[in-house]
Amino acid sequence: MINYSACFDQELVLLLKDDDDAAFKEIYLRYDKLLLIYAYKKLRNREEAKDLVQDVFTWLWNSRKDFSINTTLSGYLYKSVLNRIFDVVKHKGIIRKYVDSGEHYIEISNEETDYLIREKDIALLIEKEILAMPPKMREIYTLKKKYFLSTKEIATELSLSEHTVSTQMKRALKHLKVKLGIIVLFITVSF
Known part of the structure; x- marks a missing residue:
């Protein structure tokens, strides 16, 4: 019987490639x-x-047959985790940019095509949150972000003070940013 705790990492990798559950x-x-x-x-x-x-270990198990490393196992695992951290941070930046801009599209380069499906889901969630705003706040937000009216133009059109329009816009953006935290958690857990 093999004492797995006494095995070197390279030995564990070879055992893993042979479908050894205990090595994993x-x-x-x-x-x-x-x-x-x-x-x-x-x-x-x-x-x-x-x-x-967990994703890194799931990937390791699922690709055990084709798994090969040119470095140490620990170095490989840390690098895998770091790459996934970069993906998470990059994705959060895309979402934040999207909500802050108030636009309903994201320009995605070829390297970011894996986020296309997520982007559509995020757009739907943001639309839902905009619709959940109080009517006046939603109207002000829409006039500002969709029709590009200035604060002064919105105030004139709605017979409100510019201060009220500014306050409502700040509240609308804060509302979306608060919901953004929930969206980010949901997206990263479910994908």
């Missing part, structure tokens, strides 16, 4: 907590970090 379990036990701490320090979100590390 040993790899998981060795690196799970360390990778979780590493991801948490970068993301500052425990649930995102757990999901991200």
